Amino acid sequence: METNKIIHADCIEYMRTLPNNCVDLIITDPPYGDNVAYGWNNKTIKNNENPLINCSALVEMYRVLKRNRSLYLFTNWKHYPFLTEFVLRYTNFKIRHLVVWKKHNFGLGWAFRHQYELILILEKGKPKYNLKDFSDVQTASHINHNKLNHPHEKPIDLLMKMVEHSSKKGDLVLDPFAGSGSTCKACEKLERKWIGVELDERWVKN
C-alpha cells in the first residue's frame, strides 16, 4: 500500500482495495450532503448533493480501521441526527463523544450565522487517547495554508491535535475525503504516515 500520497479516486472504491484492519486512525471531513455552496465564490464540492455519501463510506472505514482505534468525523448540526442514526443502526462503531469546533469568526449568511462545526468521535473497540487537555470545545482559526482555496479547508492546528491525541509516530492515518490535504499536512508535521483520497482532481494537484 502506497503511503504519503493523495490518491485521485472515489474513496469507497479505493478503500475496497485495502485489507481489513490496516489503518491506525481515520480523520475525515466528508461533504455534509446539504447541497450548500459555502464560502466565498459559492464554490461547491463533489457529492455535496448526496446525504448518503459519508454513510456509505463509514462501512468501509470501519473495516479498514484497526481494532481499538478512532475515527474523527466532521459534520454539522443538520446532518448530525441522520449520521448518528446510521452509525447506531448500520455500523459497529460506538459513539464516544461529540466535539464542537468553535471558529474565531462567523461565516457568511444571515439571521443565524455559522460559527461552529461538529466532530463526531467514533470508536472501533476501546481506543486509548494520549492528551490530558483535549477539551470537547476546540477553538482554532481558519488558516489558508495553500493557494487552491478549497472552500472547506480545515485548520492544521486542530487536525494536529486530533492526530496527536489518537496516534503515535509512524502510525498510518487515512483521510478518505482529503480535499486540499490538511489532514495529510498535519500528519507530515507529526511524522505519521498518511493516505489521502480525493475525487476532484482540482485538489489532488496540491
Ligand SMILES: C[S@@+](CC[C@H](N)C(=O)[O-])C[C@H]1O[C@@H](n2cnc3c(N)ncnc32)[C@H](O)[C@@H]1O
Ligand atoms: C469537505 S471537503 C474536505 C476538506 C478538507 N478537510 C480540507 O481541509 O481541505 C470534502 C472533499 O471530499 C471530496 N469527495 C467527495 N466525494 C468523494 C469521494 N467519493 N471520494 C473521495 N473524495 C470525495 C470532495 O471533492 C471534497 O474535496
